[in-house]
Amino acid sequence: MNTTTSFWLRKAGKLVLILTMVSVLAFTLVSLSPIDPVTAYIGMDRMQISTEQEQKIIERWGLDKPAPERFIKWAKHALSGDLGQSMIFNEPVTKVIGKRFTTSLWLMASAWTISGILGFIFGVLAGTNRNSLLDRSIRFYAYTLASTPSFWLGLVLLSIFSVTLGITPICGATPTGISPADATLWQKLHHLILPAATLSVIGVAQIALHTREKMIDAMNSDYALFAFAQGETRRGVAWRHALRNVALPAVTLQFASLGELFGGSVLAEQVFSYPGLGKATVEAGIRGDVPLLLGIAIFSALFVFCGNLIADVLYGVFDPRIRIGSEEAR
């Protein structure tokens, strides 16, 4: 068996293990949660609904069965790709996730790209010119924003740019009264600016600080010292020698940050009424929609796993020495 096959087999095994654990854990947690989905569903209609009707609702959702039985039933369906029916949206879970994620994808992708690129550039600049004015200002920016909650920043940006200045829209993913299908690319981007800015402004901080550390290490390494000794300038060392070494951890970090991105978008979507997966997650949580929560948990685990996997594969691209199958070649 060659190393490439065993690499993928190992990864697949890991994925199966992770998904199993995530679903068991998520189901257990949701079952232990004090939220009664039927109460949440009936809400203020409580006094118009007889106990017999309530029993009908419980039966429709299958909540009359004990938890382990429900889980096994759910798992059987899940194995065949059917994640069940969302209680609150009355639609297949896969469909809900699909729809919501398409909206979130825009937001996450733009935030991820911007924060990755800007973060890397800031980190490299700061690390190369350690203790310069530039480094200090970048550090100040990063430290301040690394500790800023994203929902708070979102509110601040919203009140400045949308309410006071009125140059960005207040809510939603498309303009009022215009359906997503008819909205122009410009209009969509216009609605994306603030939430994406919120997410990336904060995402930049993490990437910049980590990249800066790595850059400083690289600038103080033996090979950098050797290059300096041969008369290379700081910029030259940074560009020709350090960058490649710094790129590797930066890429790992960038792909590993998908989890954080997911979490951040939940908050940002809440603030900007951006109807993505984050908002659906909150809904599912408050109203005890077990199938949807499980579906989202599995989906996000898969999402983060893919991020890490891509990082692993990209290692080989950036650094041929650790390319898959390199041992054989050696």
Next chain:
Amino acid sequence: MHYVKSSPNSRHMNLVFMILLGLLMLCPSIAMAKDTLTLAIKGEPAEGYDPTLGWGRYGSPLFQSTLLKRNENMKIVTDLATSYSLSKDGLLWTVTIREDAKFSDGTPLTAKDVEYTFNTAAQAGGKVDLMSLNKAEAKDATTILFTLKKTDSTFVNRFISLGIVPKASHGPGYARMPIGSGPYRMVEWNEGQQMIAEANPYYYGDAPYFKRLVFLFTDEDTSFAAAKAGQVDIVVVPQALAVQTIPGMTMHAVHSVDNRGLMFPTVPATGKTTDKGAPIGNDVTADKAIRQAINKVIDRKALVAGILEGYGSPAYSVCDGLPWFNPANTFADNDADAARKILADAGWKDSDGDGIVEKNGLKAEFTIIYPAERSIRQYLALASADMIKKIGINAKVEGKRSWDEIKQLMHSNVIVFGWGSHDPIEIYHLYSSHHAGDGYNNPGLYTNPKVDEYLDKALAAPNYEASLEYWMKSQWDGETGTSALGDAPWAWLVNLDHTYFISDHLNVGTSQVEPHGHGWPITANIEKWTWID
């Protein structure tokens, strides 16, 4: 500007114009054409617009029409139905419907569709309670027979709240692309954001003034901000924001039975618990004198003025102002002397001088519980505790994080609840001893055989009109009842006004007294709304 001056030829002018136009498109405060109305009134039904699961039970189903409806005076009038009658034994409804009704896809609406809607909803396990329906049966194209399992005078409310769906195209995808015979049809629903509807060309009633409706489903703060930015024509706001001003908009306050009150456990604590382990009973509130005295001393006008900013009215029952409300419930409150007398007559007096009355060594103390995230309920709990202090009753006030926590405490503590609906069945569930302690039904375990008798009679009444008398008598029959004059199992405090900012140009007609649920009910007469310049 420099650009224009240096290149005055028309091609460049065009370019500038295009750029300006592009900027205008981006500008959020652009005024909507008058045939489009933008509403930010909350109430997005997450599970879709399927009446058989419960859509449309507040206000109008918008896309569907109902057999009957309530007019602005809460009187029952016909909509799809042309006539309706109930047999003498109260078990068989005969309803005939109009012949000219069509669904928004152009297909005719027949008795078969009505039959299908009711039978489907009865099985669906949603928020439509059709437990007393045996079956609906189409007799011919326009006549439907409904047979009931038992007499139920509240059944007529299903004719008012259940929108009729087409048998031919109702299915799994229906909730997201509804077809009905209502004044509007759906254009697009972008979940979590907005829903766009346009006038239904096949609607049998008068064509609505607004050709297009845009419902924004944003949260409260966002909606308010959007209104300030001039992007919406009507926005629902919490009472606390009603005192604000929005340029170009007027405050429209609608009376409601969306009430808040104190629920008292009416049985003593004997150590018994429910099957879920929740303790039952409270020795202090089990004494009728305590409950009556609290009712008497509370200053409801002050609560309205202080907590609701004046946007509300004193509440004396769960159904103030509805056809089944007994006017005898109303009494003069804010009367500390009368309250003290009630307590003294029942043997409560302050013998140890600590300001709190006792009876047989039991101090008049209890805890008022409210859901922590509801600020109005918190203020009401605090203010009530303050008001009853002066007659020597000491109440601790505690906020709880969730209803699930309150559920464990509601049989043994005073709870700030809020109800109010257009269906008198609510009274039955609140006060009947038959389901006492079952879920949220009668959580204080109140029992009064006379009240039970009236409630059962009301349900078994031959029709809705005849039931009204019994609903009223259950509140106060001259001797006993659920009102503050009688057993006072509740101290109803206030009815909230539902507050909306509406555009100065928008005429929404007369709004009916709204049920619990701030927002969607205002659309009950949306087809009558107009725009005035």
